[in-house]
Amino acid sequence: MPIHSSPADLYRHSLQLLLDKDIPAWVGLWAEDGVLEFPFAPAGWPGRLEGKEAIAAYVRHYPEHIDLHDFPEVRIHQTTDPEGIVVEMRGVGRLVKTGDPFDMRYIAVVTVQHGRITSYRDYWNPLAVQQPGTDFTGSAR
Known part of the structure; x- marks a missing residue:
């Protein structure tokens, strides 16, 4: 992984990895003990993922x-x-299953230490893409 001189550079790189659908490389930007939080997660959805493995499992099928x-x-x-x-x-973008447009605004609060993401609070509206029985990635809950 290239060394990024600032949290902003690392974040911009993370966005490109998402556009490239390179989820393993995106997960590689995380510290082993990184925490991903969704403060607005509805009941039954994860509000906090602790550790790189949990984050990887949660986002693995995102591009699908x-x-x-x-x-x-x-x-x-x-x-x-x-x-x-x-x-x-x-x-x-678009929702793969339906072909419907995807247009989402986000606010993220991110902390980076030693070139790795250690904390990411994702303030977005999961109800905007919620379908019965799915989480934000569209995976079965």
């Missing part, structure tokens, strides 16, 4: 459900913590 085409809006805000960033972004 959401075909991301672009992140046309990405604003990365530096924080007073040099290891932290806040990101406002919009992802667009």
